[in-house]
Amino acid sequence: MKERTLRILAALINDFVESATPVASKKLLESGEFHVSSATVRNEFALLEEIGLIESPHVSAGKIPTEKGYRFFVDQLLQEDEAEDLRIQKLFEKHIAEYHLEKTRESLFDMIKLCAHLSGNVAFASIENDQSLYLGLSKVLRSPEFVLEPERGAQIVEVFERREQFQEMLNSLELNINEVKIFIGNENLFEEVQSCAMLVVQFENNGIQGHIGILGPMRMNYGFNRALLRNVIGLLR
Numbered sequence: 001m002k003e004r005t006l007r008i009l010a011a012l013i014n015d016f017v018e019s020a021t022p023v024a025s026k027k028l029l030e031s032g033e034f035h036v037s038s039a040t041v042r043n044e045f046a047l048l049e050e051i052g053l054i055e056s057p058h059v060s061a062g063k064i065p066t067e068k069g070y071r072f073f074v075d076q077l078l079q080e081d082e083a084e085d086l087r088i089q090k091l092f093e094k095h096i097a098e099y100h101l102e103k104t105r106e107s108l109f110d111m112i113k114l115c116a117h118l119s120g121n122v123a124f125a126s127i128e129n130d131q132s133l134y135l136g137l138s139k140v141l142r143s144p145e146f147v148l149e150p151e152r153g154a155q156i157v158e159v160f161e162r163r164e165q166f167q168e169m170l171n172s173l174e175l176n177i178n179e180v181k182i183f184i185g186n187e188n189l190f191e192e193v194q195s196c197a198m199l200v201v202q203f204e205n206n207g208i209q210g211h212i213g214i215l216g217p218m219r220m221n222y223g224f225n226r227a228l229l230r231n232v233i234g235l236l237r
Contacts, residue, residue, distance in 0.1 A: 001047075008034065008044045009053060010077045013065045022062030100206040101130070104236070109133065111212060111232040119225050121216030124160070126170055128209045132163050145195065145217045155192035156215070166190075170211045175202040180229045185218060197222070201229050205236045 001009075011033060012023045025041035028034060034041065045063050048054045053069035056062075065073070108125040115123035116136025126132035137160065140146065146153035159166060169189050175181055180201045188194050197220055200213035212233060214225050 004034075004036075005044050005047060006077060008041060009048055009065075009069065010073065012045075012048075012054060012063060013069065013073050016064050022057055022064050024062035027062070097207070101127070101208060104205055104208050104210070105131075107236060108210070108212060111235065112136075115212070115214055115228055115232060118228055119214050119216070119220075121214045121220060121225070122156070122160070123212075123214050124166075125212040126167050126210050128167075128171060130210075132160075132167050132170075134160050140216050143217050143219075145219065149195075152195050156196065159190050159192050170200065170213075173200060173202075173211075175200065175211075177202055177204050178230075178233055180226045182222060182226065199225050199229055201233050203233050203236050 008028065011028055011031065015023045015027065015031075025038045025045060028041055029036075029038060045054065048069070049056070049063065052066055053072055054063040055066050057064055104127065108127070112123035112125045112133065112135050115121075116139070120136070120139055122134055122136045122140050124132060124134035137157065140156070141153040146156070172189070173181070178201060180199055183189075183198045183200070185197070186194050188196065188198055193215060195218070196215055197218045198213060198215045199222075200211055202209065202211050212229065214220075214229065
């Protein structure tokens, strides 16, 4: 077959794969790839149909590939395409990254739910440049420290509500990956929580970095809470 005939067959198959609609000669010409008349394309269609590579699904409709046409395309016309391989690779990497991010979010929610329940304090987590979340605040606000001084409790609520600032504060902490650090009272960067203690650990999982931590009254079980964070962070590895 002539090169033009082969190019028309390839264009027809590619168009049909994308549209699932029979391809007419006019549609191929609209692509600007072929500088011939509509009659010439129809003649090429007739040749391709005669040798069984394309067919008409309905009277006067456009053409679609036959099974034989697909086989010919795969065996004779399909070429290695480095640009296509690179596009697929980038697409694959993007979806894998999104998958890991979503799984990390789900894991962090489960972890802070567990930490809040077992510690009786606020448990929080954040992913860099993404989001922060927390649980257990209502239980902490019932602690004697905050029942007697409700303004302090209100300040803690405000800190967690300022999500972006809270995230920036966590990012500014000098932490080693998977090492729990304890901040007590005035060691906390936010003045509003300087009546509290905070334990924070930075994690890295599948290229995703973030923090998970516990915040509550200075009257807390530091050893238990530190061990709790060490164990839950291990679930991300």
